[in-house]
Amino acid sequence: MPFGSPGRGGDARLPFADRAEAGKLLAERLVPLGLVRPLILALPRGGVPVAFEVARRLSADEGEAELEVLVTRKIGYPYQPELGVGAIAEGGEPVFDETLLRRLGLTRADLASTIGRERAELARRVSAYRGGRALPSVVGRSAVVVDDGLATGGTARAALRSVRARKPDRLVLAVPVGAARTVRAMRAEADDVVVLAVPGSFHAVGQFYQHFEQLTDEDVMYSLERMR
Numbered sequence: 669m670p671f672g673s674p675g676r677g678g679d680a681r682l683p684f685a686d687r688a689e690a691g692k693l694l695a696e697r698l699v700p701l702g703l704v705r706p707l708i709l710a711l712p713r714g715g716v717p718v719a720f721e722v723a724r725r726l727s728a729d730e731g732e733a734e735l736e737v738l739v740t741r742k743i744g745y746p747y748q749p750e751l752g753v754g755a756i757a758e759g760g761e762p763v764f765d766e767t768l769l770r771r772l773g774l775t776r777a778d779l780a781s782t783i784g785r786e787r788a789e790l791a792r793r794v795s796a797y798r799g800g801r802a803l804p805s806v807v808g809r810s811a812v813v814v815d816d817g818l819a820t821g822g823t824a825r826a827a828l829r830s831v832r833a834r835k836p837d838r839l840v841l842a843v844p845v846g847a848a849r850t851v852r853a854m855r856a857e858a859d860d861v862v863v864l865a866v867p868g869s870f871h872a873v874g875q876f877y878q879h880f881e882q883l884t885d886e887d888v889m890y891s892l893e894r895m896r
Contacts, residue, residue, distance in 0.1 A: 683845070683865055686879040687714065687816050690844035690864070691721025694814070697842075697862050698722060699729050703810035704837055709738040711827055712797065713883035714873070715815035718844065720891045722814055735895040736804060737888065738813065738831065739793045740823040741786040743779060745772060753779070755822040756786055758794055759803070760830030765822060796885050797892065803834075811836035817873030818846030818863070821854055828857040845876045 684690040698706075706726050710719030719735060726733035743754035743762060753774065754764035762783055764776065794800075811831050818824055824841060832839055841858040847870040854861050865876070874880040 684877050686877060687717035688721055690816065690877070691718035691814075692725065693864055694718060694842055694844055694862065695722045695725035697864065698726065698812065698840070701810075701840070701860065701862075703733075703812065703840070705732045705809045706734070707804055707806055707809050707811050707836075708733060708735045709803075709811060709813050709827070709831065710735065711740055711813065711815040711823060712737050712793065712888045713885075714817075716883070716888045716891045718816050719814035720895060722812070722842065723895055734804060735892065737797045737892065738803065738827050739790050739797065740827050741790045742823060743782055743786055745774070746779070746782055752820060752822045755826035756783065756790065757823070757826040757830035758790055760826055760833065763822070763826040763829060765820075793885070797888055806831060806834045806836035808837050810838040810840060812840040812842055813858070814842050816844065817876065818843050818850045818854065819870070819873055820847075821850035824850075824854060825857055828854070832857075845873065846870075 703726065708719050708723040710716040716737065723733050723735035738757060740755055740757040742752040743756060745751040745753050753768050754762050756762045813824065813827050813831060815824060828839060828841060839858045840860045840862060841854055842862040845865045845867065846863045848866050851861060851863050851866055
């Protein structure tokens, strides 16, 4: 699928119209894998519309696909919160970019209050999205972690390690687009990494979508209810 570059007027030939289209295309790549009772675990919020289309297609083909959210939170640098130095997924321990911590002169203890806030927000979202329901068991099943793209991979790594600890039969990471270096790193975390496009120049996930709107909790819950 070719990548275009934006012109001076801002137009670009991007590979995906929106997350739903990306999910449909991603599902085509997952069908041949022969997944067993797949549990599709969407990373909210952006991964949910992608995962919805994946789960819908696999339900039609496999008959037993299930969609659920796996909540993750970025752990930001205290003085620059948008800079992620780690991430945490529900049921898992914080995962850090140790190289970045050393570069910034940070210890894990320095991040204790930040981690506490992110744990609280993670718990709020779990309650909002699932109403207190536990994640379904992945034992004897194929677990497919889905997001709308891979940039640094911090949240994906935390998610995969959390799911791995639950002992799935097979662990798959599926994303429409990813940075080459991150995609390579994720191959050590999952049994299969399915990526539709690995562009040579990668600045942000949103640059590869024509429509990349911000999603709300209500958008997430609507997709989950539609699937159920």
